[in-house]
Structure formats: C-alpha cells, structure tokens
Amino acid sequence: MASAVEQTDELVREYLIFRGFINTLKHFDADVKADKEKGFRVDKIVDQLQQFVQNYDLGSLRDYWGYLDRRLFSRLEDVYRPTVIKLKTSLFRYYLINSVQTSRLDKAQEFFQKQAAELQNQAEWKDWFTLPFLPNPEVNPAFATYFSRQWADFFLVSLHNFLSVLFQCMPVPTLLNFDAECQKISLLQEENELFRQKLFTMQVEMHRLRKEDEEECAHHKLPAYVSNMDRLGDSELAMIQSQRNASQFSQPRGSSFLSSLLSQSKKGPTRPPQSSGASPTQSGIVLVAKKEPTNNQGTKTKEIPTSTKEGKNVALSEHSVAQRQRRIQDHGKERKELLSKSASQVWEQSSERKAESPGSEVDPAMELHADLMQTKVSDAKAKPEQSFIVLSQEEYGEHHSSIVHCRVDCSGRRVASLDVDGVIKVWSFNPLMQTKASSISKSPLLSLEWATKRDRLLLLGSGVGTVRLYDTEAKKNLCEIGIDENMPRILSLACSPSGISFVCSAAALSLATQLDSTAPVTVEKGLNQVPGKLLLWDTKTMKQQLQFSLEPDPIAINCTAFNHNGNLLVTGAADGIIRLFDMQQHQCAMSWKAHDGEVYSVEFSYDENAVYSIGEDGKFIQWNIHKSGQKVYECFLPSDATGPFVLSGYSGYKQVQAPRGRLFAFDSEGSYMLTCSSAGGIIYKLNNEEKSLESCLALGGHRAPVVTVDWCTAMDCGTCLTASMDGKIKLTTLLAQKS
Structure with a gap:
C-alpha cells in the first residue's frame, strides 16, 4: 500500500503541474510533508514513536498515539480494541523503561505526574508507580522482564505487524487500486505467455506425430488413378453409368x-x-x-x-x-x-x-x-427453434417439507428458501451448491424478502404479527418488531430498491389459513376477504413511517412489488383489486378490479409500462398502467400454475397449499415467463403483438407440484428456480438462443 500511495502522490503532482494548479501543488506538498501517517509507511511510523521515546517527549508521544487512534484504530471492530489498549500500555512502559535505563528518573516521575489521573484506577499500572523509587528495578522480579532486550524487540515487532495488517485490510479509494490492477494484469500476461508456450509445444509435437504417420503409411499409398476416383463428380459418374x-x-x-x-x-x-x-x-x-x-x-x-x-x-x-x-x-x-x-x-x-x-x-x-x-x-x-438450451439441472434437497418462498438475492449469489415448518435455508449455487446459514423459527413464517442494501439481511414475516431482520452471515436475528396483534398474518414484504424502507402487509386470521393442513376447509371463491393494512417502515431505524389508505375498505394485501427506482408500488389484494401507489406522495394513484377472486401475484413489465397479474380465477392478465383498468390481453393458465396446489398420497392423504410465493418470474429482458406446474416449471414466450402466450420449454424434474418460482438473471447464464411441495428445489441453468 505504501508504494501505491507514493506512486499516486507522484501522479497527482504531475497532474497538478500539467493543469497549472501551482497553488494547489504548494498546499499538496505542504500536506505531504506534514503527513503524520508517513504515507502509510509502517517503518517510519514506528521510527517516529521511537524518536519521541528517546527524546523523552511525552507530550508529542501522547498526541501522536491519539492521532493514530482517531484516524486508524477507531475504525476497527470492537474485537480488536483490547489489542490497541495493550499496545498503548506497552508503548508507555517502553517509555518508562528507557527513562530508567538512561538514569532520567525525573522523566519517569514526570510521566506519573501527568498520567496519574488516567492510570491510577487501572490494575496493570498499580505496581508501576514504585518504579522510580526502586534502587535496582532491573533485578526486581516484577520488572526484570521489561528490562530485557527481547521484550523491547518483541514489542516493536508486534507494533510493526499490527500496523502492517491494518493498512493491508483497510478500505482504500479507487485511485489507489491501480497498483493491484497492474499486478493482476502482469500476472495475466505471464499466464498467457505460459499458455502460448504450451500451445506451441503441443503444435510441434502434433506436427512431428503427423509426419511420422505419413512416413509409416507411405508404402500403403494408393495409386494416383485410384485416388482420383474419389474426386469424380456426379456428372462423370452418370456418364460412366450410361x-x-x-x-x-x-x-x-x-x-x-x-x-x-x-x-x-x-x-x-x-x-x-x-x-x-x-x-x-x-x-x-x-x-x-x-x-x-x-x-x-x-x-x-x-x-x-x-x-x-x-x-x-x-x-x-x-x-x-x-x-x-x-x-x-x-x-x-x-x-x-x-x-x-x-x-x-x-x-x-x-x-x-x-x-x-x-x-x-x-x-x-x-x-x-x-x-x-x-x-x-x-x-x-x-421442428420449432428452441429459445433456450438447458445446460444443467441441479437439486437442493435440504428441506423436508413444502416450500413457501424461494428467492435469489440482488447479486445472484445466494438463495433464501423457507418451508411450512419454519425452516430457513440460505445457500449458494455458484460455483458449488453449499448451505451458508440455517435457522428454525418457533413461530410460523409466511413471507420472506431480501433487503436491497446490505444483501446479507433477510426480512421474515411471521404468523404471529412480527417481522424479523435476520443477518445471514452472522447467523442471528438483529431485531424483531411487532406489527399488530389484531392482524397477525404478515402476508407480504417488499424492500424498496433504494434500501431505505420496506412495505409490510398485515392481515387478520381467516378460514383460508387452514388450507395448508391435511384436512382443508373449502372457501368459496372471492369470499376470503379479510381485513388488512399496508404499512411503510424505515429499514435503518425499524420504525413505522406511515399507513397507506386502502379504499374502498381495508383489505388483506397478498402481493407487492416495486418498480426499478422505487417510485411506484403495485399491490394485489384479496378483493381482486390491483392498486398502484405513488411512493413519493405515499398515496394510491389508481386502482381497478382485476380478477374474480383474490390476486395471487403481481409484477411490473420490463419497460414498466404494464403490470402482469395472476388471480384466483386462473387468468394471467397484462394491464396498461397509463390507463386505469385497461386490459391489454388475458390468458387462462392451467390450474396447477395458479393453485391451490394439491399433493395426494396413500390412504386418501391430501395436502393443500394456498399460493404464497411468487407464481411467475421474467427473464432479464422480460420476453419470457416462468410459471409453476405439477411436474416442474414451464417457460412461456410473451407475444405482445399477437397478445398470447406460447409455451417454449418444460423444465420438468419434479415429482410434486411446483408452488413458487424465481428467475436469476444476475449472471451470464440465467438460472430458473422451481420449488415444490416435497421440499425439493431445482436449479435449471439456461443458455438463451439468439435468433
């Protein structure tokens, strides 16, 4: 890092001279000359501390260490604070030992006079107040170790190593990364040269082997007139035949x-x-x-x-x-x-x-x-041209009950999955499939969402009226907030793309909550309209900001989705109404009756000029958001794509699960859609001109109905996630065929 700083200073100086910023150059040189960090040169910082000790300059020593503490040590995590305190104690003891060894007892007494108020309550300094008054402290068992040369060398080496590691790990501005980039480029060039030499060697070897084969087969070569027979064209063959x-x-x-x-x-x-x-x-x-x-x-x-x-x-x-x-x-x-x-x-x-x-x-x-x-x-x-090529299909089988939610984070590196037993799994699939974190909730969980900023955080909505913020790297709950005891079901969570807020949908209990049991209760279509509320929360403070107005009546919101910049929020409710909210004014901009029954899933289109929805009536509909309630087109989907999802077993066993997670997902360009089915995901092509859906590819791979899907487009190859009622999650990696 020190070499990078030095080179950067020279580049900045050259740039200022080129631009003619002479006054700025003078100030820059003055600041560099008075730099207390010594250009992040660890040896110079240690030499400066030793110089203060040898000159008995206690005031400068204290001020310089205080500057290092404010500038560098205060940015460290709390776990490293005891190490900083030990180094400071050793530095002051090093100053006292040097004063006694050089017979400057007055400086030792001055040290205790100035530091008494700070050190008198510290147990490790209680015996050191007698040091200036002992006749031969170097032979005293309590101080003999500190008068040895080994202790002084050990302290200086420890201080040097601590500062070196600190400078290597601290974040640096982008301008200082050029040195690392140059080293990386140099390494790549060396590797390319090595591969080029290997390729040349292989080519020479292949040429030698080919020449040996030709020499071996020389006496078996056919006569010229026979070899030329292979070159006869169709016209000559026809002439000979006639x-x-x-x-x-x-x-x-x-x-x-x-x-x-x-x-x-x-x-x-x-x-x-x-x-x-x-x-x-x-x-x-x-x-x-x-x-x-x-x-x-x-x-x-x-x-x-x-x-x-x-x-x-x-x-x-x-x-x-x-x-x-x-x-x-x-x-x-x-x-x-x-x-x-x-x-x-x-x-x-x-x-x-x-x-x-x-x-x-x-x-x-x-x-x-x-x-x-x-x-x-x-x-x-x-034969129709395939839009995608299936590169691979893998299975994640760590769950042992039906999946409720399965979502990929913003970076496309990790997946969070939740099942009906309250088991949360956070796992990666690139390059290897590996579980990163696992947790079991005592209370039932109904919703899940990745936080947009600091994508290591998960929002978890429960069935007892609480929302938890879970750290997937520390593997612990950071906080838990209560929403409303009268509306304990947290049906949907959506985090704003800016990361500063999230919306939370809470609803009261209803008969539909029993659909996940082995003996389901039949609820007539469109009659599952329970009260609910939609709230906006601050992500940093975890405090409620406001409650949205839901007209004509407060109703349970089943699904929510933001647009790319968070200025618009679309919701689908149990009364079949889609509501579009202006997040700058925090009010409903438009609403319309969308489905006969509940709205299960909503998403913005790729160009955000339309909204897609799937409802209880089995319809997939595209809506124009510029004209309230204008339907672009609608299609009927199979029942296994919209739910409720049914899994039958032996002896009349039947498990029914109401839709909770995302029922459809789009590719990176919004031209293809992934939906659920009884045996795996199905990809449809959106024909906006013909206003229809065209089935392109059946992913398959499942033995139980797929209940939620997601499409990860953060990487070059898109990965489709399909989660089923038997706890299996399939990852299908696709390669798009360019037409």
Missing part, C-alpha cells in the same frame, strides 16, 4: 427387387433379416449394389473384343461400382439421423414419385438420397 448400361447390361437394374421392397414396405413394417446390424434401408441398398455386377461375371476387361477406349470405360465402371457403394453406405448413415420418419415412409415417397414419372429412368440410390435430404429439410422446418 456407358456401362449401353455396353454391358440388357436387363433393367434390380427393378423387380426394388419394386418388391417398395410393395412390402407399403403392406407393413416388416424388416428383412439383418446380419451386419445395418438398418433395413441400408441392407436393401447394399444388396442392389452387389447384385449389379452379377450380370458381368466371368467378363474381364482383357476378354472384351472392343477397342482400348471401351476397355478403359469398363475399368472405370468397375471402380465406379465401389465408389457408388461407398456413397450409398454414407447415405445409409445419414438415414440413421432421421428420427421423425421411418424407412417405410421414405420408400413410399420414392415409389410415389416413380409412379408419377414411369418413363424416366432414375438411379434408386440417388433417388433415395434425394428423399433423405428432402426429409431432413422438412423436419428442420417442422
């Missing part, structure tokens, strides 16, 4: 076999016997290729009484048979890739095309290749 047909064949090429195979494929999916493991199509093609030269048995090039040119054509035709056989085998491999169509369908297409043009003579193998390529194109057109 010449061979004119000179050698008088019968049609395997037409009876191909027609019989086509007829069999139309009758049923019967397969010919296979000995080599090839597909039926491949076996048929190979038989055709092998049958063709049977008409030419016993006939060799030298026995044909034709011209030399015709003999060459026959030789080329024999090589073309082998070449064609290899090409047909390649076509068979391509056929294996076609999973959507069977062999019989491809043969039927081929036979239909032959029936349409009976007069044309077409090579069956080439015709089959065209069919295969056409099938590939049609399958590629029919």
Whole structure:
C-alpha cells in the first residue's frame, strides 16, 4: 500500500503541474510533508514513536498515539480494541523503561505526574508507580522482564505487524487500486505467455506425430488413378453409368427387387433379416449394389473384343461400382439421423414419385438420397427453434417439507428458501451448491424478502404479527418488531430498491389459513376477504413511517412489488383489486378490479409500462398502467400454475397449499415467463403483438407440484428456480438462443 500511495502522490503532482494548479501543488506538498501517517509507511511510523521515546517527549508521544487512534484504530471492530489498549500500555512502559535505563528518573516521575489521573484506577499500572523509587528495578522480579532486550524487540515487532495488517485490510479509494490492477494484469500476461508456450509445444509435437504417420503409411499409398476416383463428380459418374448400361447390361437394374421392397414396405413394417446390424434401408441398398455386377461375371476387361477406349470405360465402371457403394453406405448413415420418419415412409415417397414419372429412368440410390435430404429439410422446418438450451439441472434437497418462498438475492449469489415448518435455508449455487446459514423459527413464517442494501439481511414475516431482520452471515436475528396483534398474518414484504424502507402487509386470521393442513376447509371463491393494512417502515431505524389508505375498505394485501427506482408500488389484494401507489406522495394513484377472486401475484413489465397479474380465477392478465383498468390481453393458465396446489398420497392423504410465493418470474429482458406446474416449471414466450402466450420449454424434474418460482438473471447464464411441495428445489441453468 505504501508504494501505491507514493506512486499516486507522484501522479497527482504531475497532474497538478500539467493543469497549472501551482497553488494547489504548494498546499499538496505542504500536506505531504506534514503527513503524520508517513504515507502509510509502517517503518517510519514506528521510527517516529521511537524518536519521541528517546527524546523523552511525552507530550508529542501522547498526541501522536491519539492521532493514530482517531484516524486508524477507531475504525476497527470492537474485537480488536483490547489489542490497541495493550499496545498503548506497552508503548508507555517502553517509555518508562528507557527513562530508567538512561538514569532520567525525573522523566519517569514526570510521566506519573501527568498520567496519574488516567492510570491510577487501572490494575496493570498499580505496581508501576514504585518504579522510580526502586534502587535496582532491573533485578526486581516484577520488572526484570521489561528490562530485557527481547521484550523491547518483541514489542516493536508486534507494533510493526499490527500496523502492517491494518493498512493491508483497510478500505482504500479507487485511485489507489491501480497498483493491484497492474499486478493482476502482469500476472495475466505471464499466464498467457505460459499458455502460448504450451500451445506451441503441443503444435510441434502434433506436427512431428503427423509426419511420422505419413512416413509409416507411405508404402500403403494408393495409386494416383485410384485416388482420383474419389474426386469424380456426379456428372462423370452418370456418364460412366450410361456407358456401362449401353455396353454391358440388357436387363433393367434390380427393378423387380426394388419394386418388391417398395410393395412390402407399403403392406407393413416388416424388416428383412439383418446380419451386419445395418438398418433395413441400408441392407436393401447394399444388396442392389452387389447384385449389379452379377450380370458381368466371368467378363474381364482383357476378354472384351472392343477397342482400348471401351476397355478403359469398363475399368472405370468397375471402380465406379465401389465408389457408388461407398456413397450409398454414407447415405445409409445419414438415414440413421432421421428420427421423425421411418424407412417405410421414405420408400413410399420414392415409389410415389416413380409412379408419377414411369418413363424416366432414375438411379434408386440417388433417388433415395434425394428423399433423405428432402426429409431432413422438412423436419428442420417442422421442428420449432428452441429459445433456450438447458445446460444443467441441479437439486437442493435440504428441506423436508413444502416450500413457501424461494428467492435469489440482488447479486445472484445466494438463495433464501423457507418451508411450512419454519425452516430457513440460505445457500449458494455458484460455483458449488453449499448451505451458508440455517435457522428454525418457533413461530410460523409466511413471507420472506431480501433487503436491497446490505444483501446479507433477510426480512421474515411471521404468523404471529412480527417481522424479523435476520443477518445471514452472522447467523442471528438483529431485531424483531411487532406489527399488530389484531392482524397477525404478515402476508407480504417488499424492500424498496433504494434500501431505505420496506412495505409490510398485515392481515387478520381467516378460514383460508387452514388450507395448508391435511384436512382443508373449502372457501368459496372471492369470499376470503379479510381485513388488512399496508404499512411503510424505515429499514435503518425499524420504525413505522406511515399507513397507506386502502379504499374502498381495508383489505388483506397478498402481493407487492416495486418498480426499478422505487417510485411506484403495485399491490394485489384479496378483493381482486390491483392498486398502484405513488411512493413519493405515499398515496394510491389508481386502482381497478382485476380478477374474480383474490390476486395471487403481481409484477411490473420490463419497460414498466404494464403490470402482469395472476388471480384466483386462473387468468394471467397484462394491464396498461397509463390507463386505469385497461386490459391489454388475458390468458387462462392451467390450474396447477395458479393453485391451490394439491399433493395426494396413500390412504386418501391430501395436502393443500394456498399460493404464497411468487407464481411467475421474467427473464432479464422480460420476453419470457416462468410459471409453476405439477411436474416442474414451464417457460412461456410473451407475444405482445399477437397478445398470447406460447409455451417454449418444460423444465420438468419434479415429482410434486411446483408452488413458487424465481428467475436469476444476475449472471451470464440465467438460472430458473422451481420449488415444490416435497421440499425439493431445482436449479435449471439456461443458455438463451439468439435468433
């Protein structure tokens, strides 16, 4: 740090000279010269303290230590305060020992006269008041240790180490970080150079191995005329084939076999016997290729009484048979890739095309290749393009009962999950899945929310009218506040993006609270309208600021959400009304009837020009917030996406859970939505132009209904969280496909 400070001072001095700030430069040099921190040079600070001790300058020693205490030591945590006190005591004892060793007893007596008021009540100094009056204090058992050279060296080293660690750990301004950045860049450059050398070595080794392989296989190299056969184009193959047909064949090429195979494929999916493991199509093609030269048995090039040119054509035709056989085998491999169509369908297409043009003579193998390529194109057109690629799916199984809430913090590093038994888990999933904190609540918990600032803090709403502030790193409750005894259910918590306040929704008891028991009570839709209140609290002081007005009647607020800057708050209530609050005026800006029944979940759109909601009526609706109550479009979602969620078991066991957590979440651009389902999350694409939802991807992976979801978009790869009634939480990492 000292070197970084020195370099920064030089850069600042150079900048001031460049700008012509001469007066500022003079003041800067004067301040640097009078710097008591010595540019954070630990050796200079220790030398300064030793100089005051050797000069018997007690006043300057006290003032300098007081400056260090105010400037540096006061910023430390309380756990380090005893260490600072011990160092101060040792420093004053070091001053006294030096005074006695140099026979300056007057300075020792002066020390006690000036420090008596401060030291007389401290037990560790009670025996030291006799030090100036002892004839030989260096042999006294109480002081002999302090007169040794080892003690003095130990004290100075301890002081030096303490200041060094302090300067390394203290926060520094951004300007001083350039030294660390330079070191990091230098380290990266060294690593790049090392990797470059490794790559060069690997390339040389690969080149050597390739050269050795070529030398080994040199005597097996094919003749030039055979190698050139692989380069014959389709036109040359067709010319050779026509010449061979004119000179050698008088019968049609395997037409009876191909027609019989086509007829069999139309009758049923019967397969010919296979000995080599090839597909039926491949076996048929190979038989055709092998049958063709049977008409030419016993006939060799030298026995044909034709011209030399015709003999060459026959030789080329024999090589073309082998070449064609290899090409047909390649076509068979391509056929294996076609999973959507069977062999019989491809043969039927081929036979239909032959029936349409009976007069044309077409090579069956080439015709089959065209069919295969056409099938590939049609399958590629029919198969919809995937919007996401599933990179991985992991499971967090530390809960043993149904999940209520599952939320990712603002940084995307940790997840907080809560189950119906009051068990809270805070865990990370990148790079490894690991539980960071765990807590069990004696009272039931109904709501959970991460604090925006200092994202190590959690807000927990209970079923007994209290809100707790939980520190996930210290693993303890910082405070607990009571809301209202008459409204004990804390249904929703939402922290402002600024972090200075949060809203709390409290509600009275109702019959719907029994929906989570094994014997649920049926509540008619829209009749679960219990009283409630919406409160604004200060996060720092944990004191209530105000209570929002809920019109027409005080009603239970089920869900709340802020916009990006905290100026707007949207709420969904048990009476089916969505209310939009102006957080600067702290009043309701607009409200409208949104659902037939309760509103379960609300969120702002990506551009914040609209609000999305899911209600008890099973509808997913987009609302225009610029025109109160104007519906952009609505869609019906499956019942397993909106709840109540039902988990059935043996002997008629049935567990019913009312919606509590977030029922839908958006990706980073607001184009896709994740919802609940009975077997896992489902991702829909929002088609605002067509005003509809398009199902894109089913994540799956669950054996119990998913009750709450979240979509973490803080990292490059989005991670979908789906939590179910069996306590399992799935993390599905997705990679977006750019269209």
